[in-house]
Amino acid sequence: MAEFLQLVFSGLTVGAVYALVALGFTLIYNASDVINFAQGDFVMIGGMGTVFLAAAGIALPLAALMAIVAAVIVGLLLHRLAIEPARGASPVALIMITIGASIFIKGVAQLVFDKQFHSLPAFSGDAPIALGGATLLPQSLWVMGVALALFVALYLFLEKTLLGKALRATAANRLAARLVGVNVTIILALAFGVSAAIGAIAGVVVTPITLTRYDVGTLFALKGFAAAMVGGMGHPLGAVVGGLLIGLLEAFGAGYISSTYKDAVAFVVILLVLFFLPRGLFGGRTVERV
Amino acid sequence: MLALDRLCSAYGRIVALHDVSLAVKTGEIVALVGSNGAGKTTLLRTVSGVQPAASGRILFEGAPIERLEAHVRVARGIAQSPEGRQVFGPLSVADNLALGAYRRRSPHGDTLARVFDLFPVLKEKRHIPAMSLSGGQQQMLAIGRALMAAPKLLLLDEPSLGLAPLLVDQILAAVVRLKAEGMTVLLVEQNASAALAIADRGYVLETGRVVLEGAGAALLADPKVREAYLGL
Numbered sequence: 131m132a133e134f135l136q137l138v139f140s141g142l143t144v145g146a147v148y149a150l151v152a153l154g155f156t157l158i159y160n161a162s163d164v165i166n167f168a169q170g171d172f173v174m175i176g177g178m179g180t181v182f183l184a185a186a187g188i189a190l191p192l193a194a195l196m197a198i199v200a201a202v203i204v205g206l207l208l209h210r211l212a213i214e215p216a217r218g219a220s221p222v223a224l225i226m227i228t229i230g231a232s233i234f235i236k237g238v239a240q241l242v243f244d245k246q247f248h249s250l251p252a253f254s255g256d257a258p259i260a261l262g263g264a265t266l267l268p269q270s271l272w273v274m275g276v277a278l279a280l281f282v283a284l285y286l287f288l289e290k291t292l293l294g295k296a297l298r299a300t301a302a303n304r305l306a307a308r309l310v311g312v313n314v315t316i317i318l319a320l321a322f323g324v325s326a327a328i329g330a331i332a333g334v335v336v337t338p339i340t341l342t343r344y345d346v347g348t349l350f351a352l353k354g355f356a357a358a359m360v361g362g363m364g365h366p367l368g369a370v371v372g373g374l375l376i377g378l379l380e381a382f383g384a385g386y387i388s389s390t391y392k393d394a395v396a397f398v399v400i401l402l403v404l405f406f407l408p409r410g411l412f413g414g415r416t417v418e419r420v
Numbered sequence: 421m422l423a424l425d426r427l428c429s430a431y432g433r434i435v436a437l438h439d440v441s442l443a444v445k446t447g448e449i450v451a452l453v454g455s456n457g458a459g460k461t462t463l464l465r466t467v468s469g470v471q472p473a474a475s476g477r478i479l480f481e482g483a484p485i486e487r488l489e490a491h492v493r494v495a496r497g498i499a500q501s502p503e504g505r506q507v508f509g510p511l512s513v514a515d516n517l518a519l520g521a522y523r524r525r526s527p528h529g530d531t532l533a534r535v536f537d538l539f540p541v542l543k544e545k546r547h548i549p550a551m552s553l554s555g556g557q558q559q560m561l562a563i564g565r566a567l568m569a570a571p572k573l574l575l576l577d578e579p580s581l582g583l584a585p586l587l588v589d590q591i592l593a594a595v596v597r598l599k600a601e602g603m604t605v606l607l608v609e610q611n612a613s614a615a616l617a618i619a620d621r622g623y624v625l626e627t628g629r630v631v632l633e634g635a636g637a638a639l640l641a642d643p644k645v646r647e648a649y650l651g652l
Binding site for chain 2: 292295296298299302303305306307308309310311312313
């Protein structure tokens, strides 16, 4: 039982990060139909940026804030320089553009930062909290708490503010959004900026647990993508459930089967979902037949 | 209020509007009739700025607007209820209406009250998602959403399409009432007899060109119109 609980704790911790990455995918996909594979690199920029700024002597909270702002700027540039000029291109072309952007960001990160693994000190110490025979790191609480706060903030933004409603309106019907006077270009830039911020915040809080390097974005993107697919691409709640599910399955796979195959779990789940539930858990049951 | 001067628009190499010139004066209902594919929807989309003009001018209150982006034109006072309603399905009726006023800086409680007065069913259903409304109710929502922008010029694209006769009468009565309250309307319809009956003036569009124009009643009586569009 204690082992089970231990795996649940670690699964929920990484799952919360996957859920945040999946939310980033969802936001951008909804607003623009683009599946942004550079989403994981925002996590890297948040983590690496904070590490290097903190090493330069800047206080941790300020360093984290600066790294998040840097990720937002990268997100806006990605939209402005790579996505906007290709407006109207096919979804596959847009996906390839984001993969290219992801490779480019990793290349620049190698130059700006380095090729080593880095970590950050845990925010509230390393003393484990005993709970039901298992132990929980204070940093795990940070990850889960920050993720929860971001979910709530994003929900309130999308449901309660006019700007958030304009974003959902753009997702629902872009022509009608333009006809009521929504500047769709700004809405898309907003989606990229907010997604970048969410990814970078996830990167800051998770780095003390998982370490970071210039190329950690790839796995975060793939697992976040798997989470978004499991939930049904385009559903914010599905992204959260999908993220937690992938995190838990990964933890159980590592704990009960072998940690060698930890990273394979997400991809097995993707295959199963594509075979049996192509629209995801929250995507309805009807499949478009061609 | 609105003047099109030799307006052309094309989808790739297919010309949809060919040297179209027309005018809408303040306080008028102008009907634009014609068969499917005549370019009526393209014309409204070009006026709204969601379809580019290839050449020609669009003058709104005397100023050229053909280079302005769609959202700027909404702010200037041009709102459209598009063909096929195009409501924001997952959003509530109230949110759809709130988004109609997206470009307005001032509070819009009075406009909302007027829209609910015009279409009381929207008030009753304001909390449910727009996609759960019936076709007629979605049409009312699409018109209400356009009205929320407090436009000077209201563009209506096929408001009667796919509606039962009773609902068509109800929608057109609402248009007449809007005119009585001072609204200027450019109405696109395949249902030519209904549109011309309430219009001050009308234009007949055929394969992207204006082929006839005149007072609504005169066009209704025109043998060519009667034969080609009214099936009489």
